[in-house]
Amino acid sequence: MSEPSDTAGYNFAYLDEQTKRMIRRAILKAVAIPGYQVPFGGREMPMPHGWGTGGIQVTASIIGRDDTLKVIDQGADDTTNAVSIRSFFAKTTGVATTARTEEASVIQTRHRFPEKPLRADQILVFQVPIPEPLRWLEPRESETRKMHALGEYGIMHVRLYEDIALLGRIATAYDYPVRVNDRYIMRPSPIPKFDNPKLDNNPALLLFGAGREKRIYAVPPFTKVKSLDFDDHPFEVQTWDHACTLCGARDSFLDEIVTDDLGTRMYACSDTDYCADRREAAPQTVDASEAAE
Amino acid sequence: MYVAVKGGERAIAAAHQLLAEERRGDPAVPELSIAQIEQQMSLAVDRVMSEGALYDRDLAALAIKQARGDLVEAIFLIRAYRTTLPRLGYTLPIDTGRMAMRRRISATFKDVPGGQVLGPTFDYTHRLLDFTLAAEGANVSPPQQPSINNPAPIPPMPRVTDILAAEGILAPEVDIDAGDTIADLTREPLAFPADRDARLQALARADEGFLLGLGYSTQRGYGRSHPFAGEIRMGAVSVEIQPEELPFPIDIGEVELTECQMINQFKGTAETPPQFTRGYGLAFCQGERKAMAMALVDRSLRAAELGETADSPAQDAEFVLCHCDNLEASGFVQHLKLPHYVDFQAELGTLRTLRAERREAAE
Amino acid sequence: MTSDRPLLNVQNVSHYYGDRAGCLDVSVDLWPGEIIGIVGESGSGKTTLLNCLSARLQPTAGRIFYDQRHRGLVDLYALSEAERRFLIRTDWGMVHQNPRDGLRLGVTAGANIGERLMAVGERHYGQIRDKALDWLGRVEIDTARIDDLPQTFSGGMQQRLQIARNLVTGPRLVFMDEPTGGLDVSVQARLLDLLRGLVTRLHLSVVLVTHDLAVVRLLAHRLMVMQRGRVVESGLTDQVLDDPQHRYTQLLVSSVLQA
Numbered sequence: 001m002s003e004p005s006d007t008a009g010y011n012f013a014y015l016d017e018q019t020k021r022m023i024r025r026a027i028l029k030a031v032a033i034p035g036y037q038v039p040f041g042g043r044e045m046p047m048p049h050g051w052g053t054g055g056i057q058v059t060a061s062i063i064g065r066d067d068t069l070k071v072i073d074q075g076a077d078d079t080t081n082a083v084s085i086r087s088f089f090a091k092t093t094g095v096a097t098t099a100r101t102e103e104a105s106v107i108q109t110r111h112r113f114p115e116k117p118l119r120a121d122q123i124l125v126f127q128v129p130i131p132e133p134l135r136w137l138e139p140r141e142s143e144t145r146k147m148h149a150l151g152e153y154g155i156m157h158v159r160l161y162e163d164i165a166l167l168g169r170i171a172t173a174y175d176y177p178v179r180v181n182d183r184y185i186m187r188p189s190p191i192p193k194f195d196n197p198k199l200d201n202n203p204a205l206l207l208f209g210a211g212r213e214k215r216i217y218a219v220p221p222f223t224k225v226k227s228l229d230f231d232d233h234p235f236e237v238q239t240w241d242h243a244c245t246l247c248g249a250r251d252s253f254l255d256e257i258v259t260d261d262l263g264t265r266m267y268a269c270s271d272t273d274y275c276a277d278r279r280e281a282a283p284q285t286v287d288a289s290e291a292a293e
Numbered sequence: 294m295y296v297a298v299k300g301g302e303r304a305i306a307a308a309h310q311l312l313a314e315e316r317r318g319d320p321a322v323p324e325l326s327i328a329q330i331e332q333q334m335s336l337a338v339d340r341v342m343s344e345g346a347l348y349d350r351d352l353a354a355l356a357i358k359q360a361r362g363d364l365v366e367a368i369f370l371i372r373a374y375r376t377t378l379p380r381l382g383y384t385l386p387i388d389t390g391r392m393a394m395r396r397r398i399s400a401t402f403k404d405v406p407g408g409q410v411l412g413p414t415f416d417y418t419h420r421l422l423d424f425t426l427a428a429e430g431a432n433v434s435p436p437q438q439p440s441i442n443n444p445a446p447i448p449p450m451p452r453v454t455d456i457l458a459a460e461g462i463l464a465p466e467v468d469i470d471a472g473d474t475i476a477d478l479t480r481e482p483l484a485f486p487a488d489r490d491a492r493l494q495a496l497a498r499a500d501e502g503f504l505l506g507l508g509y510s511t512q513r514g515y516g517r518s519h520p521f522a523g524e525i526r527m528g529a530v531s532v533e534i535q536p537e538e539l540p541f542p543i544d545i546g547e548v549e550l551t552e553c554q555m556i557n558q559f560k561g562t563a564e565t566p567p568q569f570t571r572g573y574g575l576a577f578c579q580g581e582r583k584a585m586a587m588a589l590v591d592r593s594l595r596a597a598e599l600g601e602t603a604d605s606p607a608q609d610a611e612f613v614l615c616h617c618d619n620l621e622a623s624g625f626v627q628h629l630k631l632p633h634y635v636d637f638q639a640e641l642g643t644l645r646t647l648r649a650e651r652r653e654a655a656e
Numbered sequence: 657m658t659s660d661r662p663l664l665n666v667q668n669v670s671h672y673y674g675d676r677a678g679c680l681d682v683s684v685d686l687w688p689g690e691i692i693g694i695v696g697e698s699g700s701g702k703t704t705l706l707n708c709l710s711a712r713l714q715p716t717a718g719r720i721f722y723d724q725r726h727r728g729l730v731d732l733y734a735l736s737e738a739e740r741r742f743l744i745r746t747d748w749g750m751v752h753q754n755p756r757d758g759l760r761l762g763v764t765a766g767a768n769i770g771e772r773l774m775a776v777g778e779r780h781y782g783q784i785r786d787k788a789l790d791w792l793g794r795v796e797i798d799t800a801r802i803d804d805l806p807q808t809f810s811g812g813m814q815q816r817l818q819i820a821r822n823l824v825t826g827p828r829l830v831f832m833d834e835p836t837g838g839l840d841v842s843v844q845a846r847l848l849d850l851l852r853g854l855v856t857r858l859h860l861s862v863v864l865v866t867h868d869l870a871v872v873r874l875l876a877h878r879l880m881v882m883q884r885g886r887v888v889e890s891g892l893t894d895q896v897l898d899d900p901q902h903r904y905t906q907l908l909v910s911s912v913l914q915a
Contacts, residue, residue, distance in 0.1 A: 010377060011377070016377065040482060041481050042482060044372040044376040044620060045376075046373040048369070048624030048628065049620055049621045049624030049625055049628075050621075050625035050631075051624060051628055053624075074632045074635045075635060078301045078302075080305055080632075083302050087305075111635045111636060112635055129628065140485075140611055141485050141611060142611065149738070150737070150738045152741065152745075154745075154775025154776070155771070155775075157779070158760075158767045158774060161781065162763055164781055165764055165766055165767065165785075165803050166803060168647070168650055171647065173639035174635070174636045174640070190633075191635075192635055192639040212621045212625055214482035214483070229779075230779055230780060231780045232780050232781050233781050238639060238642050240642075253635065253638075254638070256641065270635055562674060563675045564674065
């Protein structure tokens, strides 16, 4: 990625005000129709499509000088793409950045929902690669829009039925489809289904931006979000037989890390901020040998 | 003890440093100037301007230099810059009928008013490496006669398609009324069904390689459309604006373009007699391969509106338009190298569970 | 179930393709539990008429009324698209000549049958499964094949699966377009037998398009003979076939006898 050596020639948060207004209008519409994908005139951004340009445009349109921004990728603040996006906003807005979930007013994320509970004064912005939940079943945009409009969602359950019939369980592990406010079916972006329950009735505003596909959608605060399932095969989340090696957490999403050539594994929180806090509060709650059980 | 990876920031900075060094190459070799790229890599500059959708030779040359000659990357740089530019106004439609031409050929008539003019083309070169070019600095070719070196442009001539249209044998293009708004994909997202104005804009910005392959597929039977190269012309046209306070338009400069109009057979319907129809291609400067491929694909995408069966990839507007932009394609293909630890972990867990269940069932 | 009004009431329906008439001025009533056959050679307009009747092709002129459950007579083409699509997937069925058009070949037989149930809100996997098994049995497909893809089925099985997929939600009206076309004679006979049993037991109304007079003789109560877009003769099936009045019908009947 090349960076402008001088951002003086660019507007606050890179986008011009006209574009931001257009995006804010799309966001307002998205909030008014929870789960509905609002088309918007997505712009080219100085980073590649598929790398978070949708989330970046949403963040750029809502961020103000008093905001504090947190950017995570895979739950971590220090993954390269998170670093790159955070430095982009630091450079183009000069706003304060943080790694601490509770300090942030705007959090941009890829693939995770933070472990710490969010508040009503926070906004979580998701980067979305493919917004259309019906895409793998029906590739045509003209047809999927009709299916949404008419609420023809039977096909979504066909997919779940097939999993159970052939594999004995629902095999979708991430980007698990949800129904928002009893109306639109939505892709929550590729978060693990472990995070799906956090979407439901969350106090924070959840915004989803898909730059390449030029769609914005939203889950307003305190909105019902239900993961699709069957009455006799209810939705369930991942569990681990391990605790985090670093902080001992048993309630967070764990990364599996291969530590040597023999395939030895260890497990650690994917949410680095959550993990760091726990270690600070109670260091050495668990030692590595126990955690690796 | 495992420590959460720190130092993403340092790694990125180091990568940028390496990139800068690679771009410069051996410091003992003189650095390329923007002017050299602009003058001697001119077809690369032309392509970056077309697909970057910005007519600025110097910026395109800069982008090529910065991108180390990777044209898709250079196009990206130009697009990302372009999107920040204020929109000051809209020009009047350009008139290629008034083009000052440097090249003009028609495959449909042996001679046409204005004649056939080859211009600067690779067409009849023998593709033999010219080792004299390897002798840098030494000017081995004798100086050309000035008239050949810089022939006067051909004065404006009617387009072959105008001649056919006058006879009524070529379907007229739909006039856009002054009040109609023309699609602008840089402002509004693509929606389907997409009208021809939106389709043409998408194709004009589309990846040349993608259009080339698609256009080729129509010639091989995937949506055959019987094309003739009615006319290809290359040259400069005036760009005009119409200020509200003036009764006449103002010439604000000129751009060089390549225009291709393909002529295709059409069997007609109950309402319309058999006639020719058009496929249209346009590219900045000397983008002839692109303009021709674009014209083939444009005509293919008209299948539905002309009542032809549309079952080939090049006739499928959603397929073509959603996948023709190299920024989108390159970004999304390459995003696969970003971390997917979390999704992969989730998938891993599911797979292990399923395998364990199968083992148990087998026991 | 008796009724004092038709399920489908067709009034002077015509459809034009440009200048050419696909079907011309067709009027007919279809009563609950009745099977009506539409015969004619290819190009006679029978498929155009079927498409008009099944809400997939807007007629150029004329109107079609359907007696919707809980609602009474509705003008098909005055319904919103949402209402029309809902009607099609709940109260109607469509059996295509080519199973490829009527099945999802990429998902299992069970999912093919279950899809319509899930589309109308069934959310209990076990119950969907039970109904799928029940319907496989009813259309004489080995229930052990429930998790197999339709691609691995024979032509006759695919056709029976298509029928099960349509009937699982208990529709009242089924459209069939050459349901036995492309099948061997022995397979055809078995399918016709099955269809006749199901239709009678479920008190279905059927619009059956075919060029095969043997099929209509076996299934249809009434018959419409089409030629160049027009209905040239109609009446009770046996009556029309045994004592055809129109020259074209006579020709059709005699050509079958000769064959």
